[in-house]
Amino acid sequence: MTHSMTEFAGGNTYGEYGGRYVPETLIPALDELEAGWQAARVDADFWREFDELGRTYSGRPTPLTLAERFAPGRRIYLKREDLLHTGAHKLNNAVGQVLLARRLGKQRIVAETGAGQHGVAAATVCARFGIDCVVFMGEEDMRRQQPNVERMGLLGAEVRPVTIGKRTLKEATSEAIRDWITYVDSTYYLIGSAVGPAPYPEIVKGFQTVIGQEAREQILTAEGRLPDAVLACVGGGSNAIGMFAGFVEDADVALIGVEAAEAASTGSGRTAILHGSRSSVLADEWGQILDAHSISAGLDYPGVGPEHALLRDQSRAVYLPCTDEEALAAFRRLTATEGIIPALEPAHALARVGDIDGDLLLVCLSGRGDKDLAEALRALSGLDPTP
Amino acid sequence: MSEQKQIVIYLMAGAETRTLAEAAVEGGADLIEVGFPFSDPLADGPVVRQAGERALAAGMTTDSCLRCVEDIRARIDVPLVPMTYAALLEAYGWERFEADVRAAGASSMIVADLPVDERPTLRRVQLVAPTSTDERIRLGAETTDGWLYLVTLTGTTGARSELSPAFAGLVQRVRALADVALYGGFGISTPEQAAAAAGIADGIVVGSRALQVAADGPGPLRDYVRSLREAIDRAT
Numbered sequence: 164m165t166h167s168m169t170e171f172a173g174g175n176t177y178g179e180y181g182g183r184y185v186p187e188t189l190i191p192a193l194d195e196l197e198a199g200w201q202a203a204r205v206d207a208d209f210w211r212e213f214d215e216l217g218r219t220y221s222g223r224p225t226p227l228t229l230a231e232r233f234a235p236g237r238r239i240y241l242k243r244e245d246l247l248h249t250g251a252h253k254l255n256n257a258v259g260q261v262l263l264a265r266r267l268g269k270q271r272i273v274a275e276t277g278a279g280q281h282g283v284a285a286a287t288v289c290a291r292f293g294i295d296c297v298v299f300m301g302e303e304d305m306r307r308q309q310p311n312v313e314r315m316g317l318l319g320a321e322v323r324p325v326t327i328g329k330r331t332l333k334e335a336t337s338e339a340i341r342d343w344i345t346y347v348d349s350t351y352y353l354i355g356s357a358v359g360p361a362p363y364p365e366i367v368k369g370f371q372t373v374i375g376q377e378a379r380e381q382i383l384t385a386e387g388r389l390p391d392a393v394l395a396c397v398g399g400g401s402n403a404i405g406m407f408a409g410f411v412e413d414a415d416v417a418l419i420g421v422e423a424a425e426a427a428s429t430g431s432g433r434t435a436i437l438h439g440s441r442s443s444v445l446a447d448e449w450g451q452i453l454d455a456h457s458i459s460a461g462l463d464y465p466g467v468g469p470e471h472a473l474l475r476d477q478s479r480a481v482y483l484p485c486t487d488e489e490a491l492a493a494f495r496r497l498t499a500t501e502g503i504i505p506a507l508e509p510a511h512a513l514a515r516v517g518d519i520d521g522d523l524l525l526v527c528l529s530g531r532g533d534k535d536l537a538e539a540l541r542a543l544s545g546l547d548p549t550p
Numbered sequence: 551m552s553e554q555k556q557i558v559i560y561l562m563a564g565a566e567t568r569t570l571a572e573a574a575v576e577g578g579a580d581l582i583e584v585g586f587p588f589s590d591p592l593a594d595g596p597v598v599r600q601a602g603e604r605a606l607a608a609g610m611t612t613d614s615c616l617r618c619v620e621d622i623r624a625r626i627d628v629p630l631v632p633m634t635y636a637a638l639l640e641a642y643g644w645e646r647f648e649a650d651v652r653a654a655g656a657s658s659m660i661v662a663d664l665p666v667d668e669r670p671t672l673r674r675v676q677l678v679a680p681t682s683t684d685e686r687i688r689l690g691a692e693t694t695d696g697w698l699y700l701v702t703l704t705g706t707t708g709a710r711s712e713l714s715p716a717f718a719g720l721v722q723r724v725r726a727l728a729d730v731a732l733y734g735g736f737g738i739s740t741p742e743q744a745a746a747a748a749g750i751a752d753g754i755v756v757g758s759r760a761l762q763v764a765a766d767g768p769g770p771l772r773d774y775v776r777s778l779r780e781a782i783d784r785a786t
Contacts, residue, residue, distance in 0.1 A: 184636045184663045186593040188679035188704055190686065327599070333590065340592050345705040347681060436637040437590060439663070449611045450641030451589040 176361065178476065180469030183360040185340070185439045192347045197362045199267045204369065209262065216258050217373065220291065221248045223255075225374075227381045227525075232500035234524075238386070239516055241528040242378045244402065245505065249284050251530030252374060252402045253355060257284035259370030261292055264351035271295040271346065274353040275339040277304055277332030277398070278461035278508065279311025280530055281355030286320035296320040299339040301330035304460045307538050329454050332398075332464045336438050356399025357468035360439030364468050368404045374527060375409020382525055391521025392417035394512040395529065397429060397482060398462035400471045402509075402529035407480060418480035419519060420471060421512045423457030423490070428467040429475050429482040437465065443472040458487040458542060459507035459535075483518070485511040491542055494532065506530035507539060555782050556580040556697075556753030557744070558733055559760045559775060560633065562587060562601040563615040564608060566764075571622045571630075573768030574760070577775030579628065583660065583755065586615040586634035593635075593662040595708030597758035612642050616654045623655030629696075631675060633660040639672075648672060658695040666690040675699050680716040684727055691728030700724065700734045700751065708758045709739035713746050721750045741781030748782040 176182055183193055203209040217223035225243045233239060244252035264272060272289050274296070276282030282298040289296035298315055302324045305312050315322050328334040336354075343352040357367040375393075382390055393410050395403035397420035410416040422430055428445050435446035445453040445465035457463040474480035490507055493514035498504045505513060509529045516524060532539065559574040560583040561567050571582045587602035587610055594602070610618075619630055632651050639647045639661065651659050660675045666682075666689050676694035678687050679701040691698050700721065703714035714737055724732055734747045735755025747754045756778065763774040 183665060183668070185665065186663055186679070186701075187665050187677045187686070187690075188593075188681050188701060190665045191681045191683055328589075328603075337590050337592060341595075341706050344592070347704050434640070436635070436640050436663075439592070441640065446637070446641070448641060449613075450637035450639075451606060452637070 177469045177473040179434070180440065180442050180472045181361055181364060182441050183439060184436045184441065185360050186344060188344050189347060193360055193362070195267060199263055200362050200366050203263055203266060212262060213259055213370070217255070221254050221258060222246060223373065224377045224381070227378065227385060228501070228503070230497070230501050233497055234516060238523045240382060240385070240390070240525045241503070242374060242406065242525060244374060244527060244529045245503070245531035249280070249287050250533065251280040251284070251506065252371060252405065253281040253284040254287065255373055255405070256355065256367050256370045256401060257281070257288045257353065260351070260353045260366065261288040261294065263366070264294070264353070265292065267351060269349065269351035271297070271350045272353050273297045273299070273339050273342045273346070273350050274355060275299045275332065275335040276355060277335065277463060278459070278506070279304065279308035279315070279534060280461060282320065282322070283311050283314050283318070285353050285355070286315045286318035289320065290318045297323060297342065299323050299325050299335040299342065301325045301332065301335045303330040304332065304335070307460050308534050311534050331460065333452065333455070340438065356401040357404045357470065358399040358438055358440065358442070358466055364440065364470060367401050368408060368470065371401050371405025372408040374402065374405040375407060378406060378525060379409040386523060388523070389413050389416050390523045390525040392419055392519050393525045394419045394421060394515060394519065395527040396462060396508045396512045397422050397467060397471060398426070398464050398508065399466065400468040402527050404468055404470055406527040407474070411479065417519070417521070418474065419515065420480055420482040421485050421515045422482055423455070423459060423462040423511060424484040424486045426455035426457045426462050426464060427482070427484045428455070428465055429471050430484055432467070440469050442469040443467055443475065458538065459490065459511065461506070461508040462511065483515050485514045487542070489514040491539060494539055495543060503528070504532035506532045507535045553752070554580070555748040555786055556733060557775065557778055557782070558583055558735070558753060558755040560585060560755065560757035561764060562605050562761060563610055563618040564605050567618050568621045568625055569768050570764050570771055572626055573772040574775050575626050575628055577772040578779030579775050580753070581629045581631060582622065583631050583633045583757070584615070584619055584622065586612060586632050586638055588635040588637055591635055591662065593706055595706040595758060597761055598707050601761045612638050612647070616650055619651065619654040619656050629657040630655060631658050631660055632656050633662065636661055636664050644669065644672060660699060666693065677701055678724065680704055680720050684723065687724055688727050691724065691730045694730060697731035697733050697753065698724065699755065700732050701736045702734045702747070703737050705736065707736050710737040713738065713743045717747060718750055741777045744778040745781040745785035749785055
């Protein structure tokens with residue numbers, strides 16, 4: 164895999180979205196991060212190490228799987244980020260940002276996590292490099308994602324329960340940022356999605372672009388043409404922005420983001436400021452952030468990365484909602500027809516496949532469902548048993 | 551500095567704020583910060599955050615916060631400075647917010663998550679921190695509205711056991727770069743800390759501890775502010 168040095172170039176704002184709405188205390192740290200990122204971005208050695216770890220540690224490239232029984236009569240390919248080490252695309256970003264943290268000389272990582280996948284990825288890479296790792300996680304998410312809490316502990320990370328507000332990803336992110344403000348000199352904040360103050364959205368996209376680059380090459384090899392549409396679930400939007408990056412210049416490829424119906428910040432949000440950037444957010448008329456709801460902890464977030472808001476405004480990408488019930492049905496269907504248990508997050512994208520025109524579709528299967536078994540089985544027991 | 555050291559007391563906007571502000575001024579406060587609550591206040595520790603949550607739960611909106619400022623203005627003469635987050639201005643309209651807080655009787659405003667180089671046209675009290683570069687301190691001092699808010703520590707608002715050791719160095723750096731009144735805030739709660747901070751700066755800001763005392767009513771708040779005043783006046 165080769166990285167073009169120019170394709171990550173770009174400013175820190177996405178039209179009217181993005182920016183740096185953080186206390187002044189953090190600005191020098193963001194400037195330092197920006198300088199470190201700009202230097203790394205054009206450093207072939209940096210990308211060589213990133214690619215090497217991807218190949219020898221993470222398990223890249225991940226394959227494409229044709230889901231023939233899931234969607235009979237159509238050609239639906241799954242980009243198998245679920246096969247990545249630690250079970251989700253989050254590892255791409257954790258590897259990249261820990262390499263960046265090392266360049267900046269930081270010996271302590273702080274991260275937030277919702278579903279626990281980013282926390283596990285961060286804890287994993289920190290274990291690999293011997294760096295201290297503190298992960299903030301909402302108490303409600305700790306309950307929903309207990310196996311990931313145990314994994315993080317085993318990996319040597321300290322998981323700090325967050326007991327404020329709705330006790331999910333939004334509050335965990337705020338607490339991680341507050342920790343970063345307090346220990347800014349020693350600490351690198353490893354944000355898990357393409358959100359936050361600049362340059363984080365650009366950095367996270369930079370490390371997730373590998374998904375779209377690989378997938379584009381792979382589908383051309385498999386089918387000799389580009390897909391009619393590419394689908395990905397959107398919480399903060401990092402797997403989607405990485406997948407979309409491979410196809411955004413291909414005007415004939417539809418880009419479809421799928422959001423949890425009650426966390427549809429792109430589809431039904433308004434312009435507001437959350438966690439350091441202006442984007443499309445579930446907020447009231449006064450700018451107060453509203454609570455999101457989703458069975459999927461990874462999508463249970465009232466904000467979205469600023470670039471998604473821009474892609475929406477430009478009509479380059481379309482964002483569709485998906486209910487908990489629809490996601491659960493797709494979760495069960497993929498498991499029963501393909502022998503692949505998806506995470507509940509990408510199950511949202513799978514659920515919309517039937518509504519999208521085109522013979523050839525590509526879906527980002529951003530993670531595996533092991534972490535969701537207890538929650539999904541409990542919810543499924545209350546649903547109609549017909550797949 | 552020959553002028554009296556300034557005491558700034560932070561109160562969250564709400565039904566009791568007018569009475570509390572009067573008590574704070576009776577105790578010796580020179581300026582009242584009026585918190586306009588935000589759901590996700592990144593610069594705030596637990597006390598201010600929880601006060602904001604209570605205010606939001608009680609139905610406070612930007613409109614009712616503005617009415618609260620008007621209400622305080624009608625009763626006391628000291629400067630009033632709303633303190634809030636960029637999200638509220640984004641929703642209300644940046645220029646409209648500035649116009650309306652001033653129309654309500656505020657002298658300026660503080661936006662906790664608006665760095666010194668953002669929105670240069672928005673007149674406000676700028677904040678600088680121990681992490682700020684000289685260049686940013688200079689910019690903050692040049693563009694601030696009246697006085698410069700020195701964040702004494704790297705961290706969020708809330709009481710600490712000791713005055714931040716970073717504060718003296720920050721004051722020294724800023725004095726060498728700019729000639730502007732300097733008020734220190736974050737982590738100042740006891741009369742001893744207030745006196746120590748006022749000994750090197752021109753004023754102090756007390757938020758979290760004031761909110762905790764204010765929960766017991768105007769009397770205790772007046773006595774608390776008076777204890778700060780007396781400690782500062784004794785020491786300076």
